[in-house]
Amino acid sequence: MPKKGENIYKRKDGRWEGRYIRGRKNNRAVYGYVYGQTYHEVKEKQRFAVQNLTQMSGNRTHEQYTLRMVADKWFYHTKPQVKESTYRKYQNVWTWYIEPALGNMPVSQLRNQHIESFCTELRVSGGVKKSGLSAGTVTAAVFLLRSMLHLAVKLDISVSCDLQAVTVRQEQTDIRVFTHNEQAVLCRYLLSNFSLKNAGILLCLFTGIRVGELCALRWENICLQDRVLCVQHTMQRIQTDTPFDQKTKVMITSPKSKHSIRVIPLPEDFAKLLASIQPESSSGFFLTGKA
Incomplete structure (x- = not known):
């Protein structure tokens, strides 16, 4: 899809094509062309081409x-x-x-x-x-x-x-916090319907880790003997090359900041509960047990 004003298009053969004005003849634009596998590759080539023309002309x-x-x-x-x-x-x-x-x-x-x-x-x-x-x-x-x-x-x-x-005026919004009764109801349901997914919800509840950190958590990051878990990574879904295709990919990276890399103690009862579902292999993800 072309982006207005940029002259960048996706061709039928799957490649991207960008054009730029490299001169004029008889008051008509003469175009140069660049090609690439992604939108941003072509945009960068187009930018370099225009920049080189500008440096050569010395008029800007x-x-x-x-x-x-x-x-x-x-x-x-x-x-x-x-x-x-x-x-x-x-x-x-x-x-x-x-x-x-x-x-x-x-x-x-x-x-x-x-x-x-x-x-x-x-x-x-x-x-x-x-x-x-x-x-x-x-x-x-x-x-x-x-x-x-x-x-x-x-x-x-x-x-x-x-x-x-x-x-920009920042509006203060109230944070919705569970009451003691709501937390008790939630815990009872999760424990009576215990699964890896529900264990993950309990883990967020007891430790405050973010959803992305939970998704990237592996069993090897949990030491049940010492009753601690180590937060070292986070999982994100981000866009790939171009905002127009809306394609995404999953990435596991370091957390939001260096202060987000931390060791969190686990409640004794919850550590025992995790021990009952710990898989034989410690290399898998916490939520799936799979590598």
Whole structure:
């Protein structure tokens, strides 16, 4: 599927094709072409081709840089520094929210009022259903814009707005917590219908581990003799190469932060309960018993 303004298409043979203007003849555009196996491979080749033309012509001034051009440089520099899941999240925020609204705007003409209007529009009518986005998502967009403009300053590109002055109001929401009675009812049901899945729910209840950490947990991470479990990994489902195909893959990576790698004590009664279902092999996943 082509993305408006980018001239990148998926061909019938499964490859991606990108075109760019490499010159003009008789006032008509002359196109160059690049090819690749994925959308992002072609986009990067296209970006390098345009960049090389720009360097050769020497005609572009920093005042002519659009936010999209700065974003291309930012993604190129950022990709090796962050986890793949984080990189995909940045791409989605850029592709779905920032680029359509601000991608074509010259950075030198970007003002605080543009950003504030952009944030208001996202909060009021953003998203697929046009029902507005959460404050957290809009804050992520502002963070991304701030990082990109910080790179623009490093590249001596004129930046006239101060995103430190742009804030997104965070709404405080009440956290729903089980009462003692609700917890007792849940535990009775899980114990009377005991299974690996229900043991996982109990484990989350007793230790506070995240769902992704539970999915990545292996029996080898649990020491029943010492009654502890070690959280070392998390499981995530992320998008693959392009936001348009909506294909995903499962990844097991390090937890959210280095502080998330931790050792958690287990209640004695629960450790005994786990011992009754511990498989012979300690190399399998906790929820399935399979490697």
